[in-house]
Amino acid sequence: MMTLQIVVLTVLMFFVVVTVHEWGHYYFAKRAGILVREFAIGFGPKLFAYKRDETMFTLRLLPLGGYARMAGEDPELDPIQPGQTIAVRLSDAGVVKKIFLDQLDNRRNVVIGEIEWIDIEERMQIRLNVDGETQHLEVDRKADIVTRGQELQVAPKDRQFRSKSVGKRALAIFAGPLMNFVLAFVLFLIYVQVAGVPDEKATGVEVSSVVAGTPAASAGLQEGDVVQSIDGQPVQGELSTVTQLINASGGQPVEMSVQRGGESLQIPVTPKMVKTEDGREVLQVGIALSQLKRTASFTETFQFAGESFKNGSTAILDALRKLVFERFDINQLAGPVGTLQATGQIASQGIDQMILWTALVSINLGIFNLLPIPMLDGSRLIFLGIEAIRRRPIDPNKEGIVHFVGFGLIFLLMIAVTYNDILRIIRG
CATH class of the missing domain: 2.30.42.10 (PDZ domain)
Structure with missing residues (x-):
C-alpha cells in the first residue's frame, strides 16, 4: 500500500476515534448546561475554524488528540477589576454586547470608562464611570470579552464547569472514554457482519x-x-x-x-x-x-461483539499491568510512527481487519484516558472524587499546575516513543 494512502488512513482513523471521544465530552457538557468554548481535533496551529452557536469547532495541525474546552474548567482570564479602564459596545437596547480590555483608542462605536463595580458571573452588570458620570449597564449573557485579538464569551456562573454538581462534571469527563467504548462495540458489530463467522x-x-x-x-x-x-x-x-x-x-x-x-x-x-x-x-x-x-445471526453478532470487547480490553489492561508492575520497556509502546506502520500492515489485509484495528485503537484510547495520569480524564475524575469526599473543591490553580506538569511528561514520553519507533524502522 502506498505511503500516502497509509498516512491518510491513519489520520482518518485517529480523526474518527478522537472526534467520538471529544463529542462525548461536548454532548454531556452541553446537556449539563456548561458553556463549551472550543471543540478541537488535534493540537497546535489552526487549520480550520468554524463557530456554531457558542462553540468554535477547530481542526488543528497535529493529529495527536483533541479537547473540548469548557468554561471554568481551568483558569481563563485575569479578573476584570474595579479601577480598570475598559471600552464597551452596546446594543440598540443599551445592553453590553462586547467588552474591550486593550487598544481602547482604536475601538469604534464604544463607550470608554473606568469600572466602579462589575459582576459578569451572577448579576451580569457593570457600573462604569464615564467622564465623571456613573452609568449602570446590563451585560448580555452571551457578551464577548475582547483582548489581545481574541474573543472570549462571558461565562455566567451557572454556565461554568465548576458550578455544576460533582456528578454532572464527572459524567461530562467520563463521557469521552465511554464514547470510545461504545464506538469500539459498534465497530465489532460491523466487523462481524462484514467478515462473518466460522x-x-x-x-x-x-x-x-x-x-x-x-x-x-x-x-x-x-x-x-x-x-x-x-x-x-x-x-x-x-x-x-x-x-x-x-x-x-x-x-x-x-x-x-x-x-x-x-x-x-x-x-x-x-x-x-x-x-x-x-x-x-x-x-x-x-x-x-x-x-x-x-453470515452471522443477530444473536451471534452481539455475542461476538461482546466477547471481542472483553478480550480486547483484557489484553490492553494486561499489557498496561506488565508495563507498570513488571518491567518498563519503551519497545512495548508505539507512538504515531509505530501506529502508522501497524496501520499500513493491517490495511493491506482488507477492510474487515481495518475495522477491527480501529475498534482496538478506540478501546486503547478510552482505557488510556482513564489512567490516573495528570491531564488525562482519569486524573480529573480523581480530583472530583477528592472534592466529593472533602465536600469542597480543590484550588483550580493548583489543579491546573498538576495537569500542566502531566501534559509536559506525556509530551516528553511521546517524543521518546516516536524516536524509538523511527529507530526501530531504520534498524528493520
Whole structure:
C-alpha cells in the first residue's frame, strides 16, 4: 500500500476515534448546561475554524488528540477589576454586547470608562464611570470579552464547569472514554457482519495467502482455493487438521484436493522442512489458511461483539499491568510512527481487519484516558472524587499546575516513543 494512502488512513482513523471521544465530552457538557468554548481535533496551529452557536469547532495541525474546552474548567482570564479602564459596545437596547480590555483608542462605536463595580458571573452588570458620570449597564449573557485579538464569551456562573454538581462534571469527563467504548462495540458489530463467522458445516479451509518461492507457490496453489482433503483425508473445516496431515507426511509429496471457482483440482505438493523462530523444525508448504465464513445471526453478532470487547480490553489492561508492575520497556509502546506502520500492515489485509484495528485503537484510547495520569480524564475524575469526599473543591490553580506538569511528561514520553519507533524502522 502506498505511503500516502497509509498516512491518510491513519489520520482518518485517529480523526474518527478522537472526534467520538471529544463529542462525548461536548454532548454531556452541553446537556449539563456548561458553556463549551472550543471543540478541537488535534493540537497546535489552526487549520480550520468554524463557530456554531457558542462553540468554535477547530481542526488543528497535529493529529495527536483533541479537547473540548469548557468554561471554568481551568483558569481563563485575569479578573476584570474595579479601577480598570475598559471600552464597551452596546446594543440598540443599551445592553453590553462586547467588552474591550486593550487598544481602547482604536475601538469604534464604544463607550470608554473606568469600572466602579462589575459582576459578569451572577448579576451580569457593570457600573462604569464615564467622564465623571456613573452609568449602570446590563451585560448580555452571551457578551464577548475582547483582548489581545481574541474573543472570549462571558461565562455566567451557572454556565461554568465548576458550578455544576460533582456528578454532572464527572459524567461530562467520563463521557469521552465511554464514547470510545461504545464506538469500539459498534465497530465489532460491523466487523462481524462484514467478515462473518466460522461456518461449522464447512468441509474445507480457504487459502488466504501463498508465500512466493515455497512448495505451494511452485505447485500452483492460489489465494482463494478451498482445501477439502489431503491424501484423501478430509480436513472438515479445521485449520489444525491441515497442519497435522502435512506434518504426518514426513516430507513426502501429498495430494491436495482443492475447489477453485466450482472446479475440483488435485494438486501434488511436497512439504519442506522449515526452522521456526523458536528453533523448532516443522514441515510446511507455504500457505496461510482461514476458516470459511457464513453470515452471522443477530444473536451471534452481539455475542461476538461482546466477547471481542472483553478480550480486547483484557489484553490492553494486561499489557498496561506488565508495563507498570513488571518491567518498563519503551519497545512495548508505539507512538504515531509505530501506529502508522501497524496501520499500513493491517490495511493491506482488507477492510474487515481495518475495522477491527480501529475498534482496538478506540478501546486503547478510552482505557488510556482513564489512567490516573495528570491531564488525562482519569486524573480529573480523581480530583472530583477528592472534592466529593472533602465536600469542597480543590484550588483550580493548583489543579491546573498538576495537569500542566502531566501534559509536559506525556509530551516528553511521546517524543521518546516516536524516536524509538523511527529507530526501530531504520534498524528493520
